[in-house]
Amino acid sequence: MTAARLLPLFVLTALVLGATSVAAQPSRSASPQVAIAASDGPSATDVRGGGEDRNAVPGSGCSGFINNGQPTATVTFGGEGSLSIYAKSSDDTTILVASPDGKWHCSDDANGSNPGVTIANAGEGTYVVWIGTFSPDSAGSPAQLFAHSGSPQW
16 A cells, blocks of 8 residues: 555544543542441431542443542441442432442432442442542532442432
8 A cells, every 4th residue: 555545544543543532440449538337327428529530430331520539438338238328419410339349330310310329238348439420510519428228218
């Protein structure tokens, strides 16, 4: 092939590769805003949600903007029954949870625009939580985070 024929192919390849950005997955080991223990009944913890990083967990099923470098919370669970982790906010929020077994759980609109994850037969350990916002413009949005055994109590 001549250089004249290769030039359009090179330009097209550069445009495709330049438009594709690879976002880093959230850091499970970074220090969270808060650390809480899941209880038998709901109690709220005030947090700030959102960030500038798009949720970059492949196949998580929801999007949102989080702070990849700092989780919102860690939740310690004793491992008996189901675990519900959910948030309430006046903004459209999302939730991303990394469980101790390495799985990702994500929710956008479980109750109106509030997110929630319930893990049946949740294992004992520490769950890492990111409260995100649907829009990057809502970063720093106040929210209440709940973590307890059983079903969410909206």
